[in-house]
Amino acid sequence: MPFNISDLYILLIEPSTTQRKFIIQHLEEAGIGSITGVVSGEEALESMANDLPDLVVSTMYFSDMTGIELVTKMREDPTTEAIPFMLISSESSFRMLEPIRQAGVIAMLPKPFTNEDLNRALLATVAYIEPGELDLELYEVENLNVLVVDDSNLARKYICNVITEMGILRDNIVLAEDGKDALSKFSEQEFDLVITDLNMPIMDGNELIEHIRNESAHPYVPIMMVTSESDNARLEHVQQAGVSAICDKPFEPAHVKQLLASIMNH
Numbered sequence: 001m002p003f004n005i006s007d008l009y010i011l012l013i014e015p016s017t018t019q020r021k022f023i024i025q026h027l028e029e030a031g032i033g034s035i036t037g038v039v040s041g042e043e044a045l046e047s048m049a050n051d052l053p054d055l056v057v058s059t060m061y062f063s064d065m066t067g068i069e070l071v072t073k074m075r076e077d078p079t080t081e082a083i084p085f086m087l088i089s090s091e092s093s094f095r096m097l098e099p100i101r102q103a104g105v106i107a108m109l110p111k112p113f114t115n116e117d118l119n120r121a122l123l124a125t126v127a128y129i130e131p132g133e134l135d136l137e138l139y140e141v142e143n144l145n146v147l148v149v150d151d152s153n154l155a156r157k158y159i160c161n162v163i164t165e166m167g168i169l170r171d172n173i174v175l176a177e178d179g180k181d182a183l184s185k186f187s188e189q190e191f192d193l194v195i196t197d198l199n200m201p202i203m204d205g206n207e208l209i210e211h212i213r214n215e216s217a218h219p220y221v222p223i224m225m226v227t228s229e230s231d232n233a234r235l236e237h238v239q240q241a242g243v244s245a246i247c248d249k250p251f252e253p254a255h256v257k258q259l260l261a262s263i264m265n266h
Contacts, residue, residue: 003130005122009034011053013044013070014088015062019111023057023088030119041065045073048080055106055125060089060096068096071103075154082161084125088113101228101249102150104158108250120252127254133167134257137265139192141167147174149182149196149208150226155249159195159226162253166260179203183211191221193264198227198238206238213242222263226251 010032014020020037027035036053038044040062048056056074060067067087074080084106091097100108106128107121134141146168150156156175164170174191176182178200186194194212198205205225213219223242228249229235235246244263247256 003126004031005119005126006031006033008032008054008122008125009051010036010055010057011044011047012037013039013041013056013058013062013067015039015059019059026113026115026118027057030115030122032122039063041070041073044070048074048083052080053083054129055084055086055122057086057088060087060091066096068099068103071100071105072154075103075157081157084128086121086125098228102152103154104161105250106252124252124254127252127257128162128165131162131165131253131257134261134264136261139264142169143172144168144192145172145174145190146193146195147176147182147185147191149176149179149194149200149205151178151197151200155197155226162256163195163260165253166257179205179208179211182208183216186212186216186218190218193260194221194223196223196225198225198229198234206234206241209238209241209243224256224259224263226256 010027012023012035014023024035024037036047038047041064058067058070071085074083086107087100087105088109088111090111106124109117148156148159160173174185176185180203196205196208209223222244224245225238225243226247226249245259247259
């Protein structure tokens with residue numbers, strides 16, 4: 001049987017009793033029947049050690065750590081690195097939110113959030129857990145060679161988790177830390193797909209795309225950019241450089257699947 005929202009087991013980290021009750025009420029109204037609520041990061045990690053949740057829903061600030069520190073600890077532990085993470089916070093600072101985006105989150109909801117926002121995030125979680133294999137006309141998914149480029153180790157891990165759930169073999173994924181590192185690996189073997197960040201040191205994603213399109217031996221390889229960049233002028237430069245598709249961080253796995261199917265089938 002297919003996995004549904006009602007099948008999700010959620011771990012909620014929220015130190016405020018009032019806010020915790022409020023979020024649990026909305027989760028129950030969305031059809032969630034299994035929810036554990038804790039008040040601190042250490043409690044959350046202990047809970048995960050005993051019973052892995054399908055989704056972690058967290059605020060930004062606890063007494064012992066921040067949401068950033070919690071998701072970082074999760075991504076660094078092989079047993080919890082693939083668990084989807086949803087942030088619910090009134091935090092608006094780019095400096096605080098950007099590390100969360102880079103760590104790979106299923107959604108970032110404001111306080112207060114709408115039921116529509118919550119339902120979309122829960123559906124994204126279900127799609128992350130059971131995305132289904134990519135349906136490609138020109139390639140065998142298990143034979144795809146993919147280059148993933150991001151200066152964030154956490155982001156690379158998260159992207160790998162997402163695409164391996166779609167049928168791409170982990171052994172066929174090569175990781176690069178920036179554009180320069182990517183070009184070195186790109187010259188050593190042929191790839192069927194490149195997934196890259198935009199903002200990276202040494203050589204950014206825009207420069208990487210320009211080099212692949214204009215100076216490499218494989219200029220027509222599909223390139224998808226996954227980025228939190230919101231500057232329209234910078235994104236326009238990326239479009240002009242020849243990117244095949246652009247996806248926002250945080251991204252919904254179903255949207256990534258749709259974009260990949262689109263660019264790989266043309």
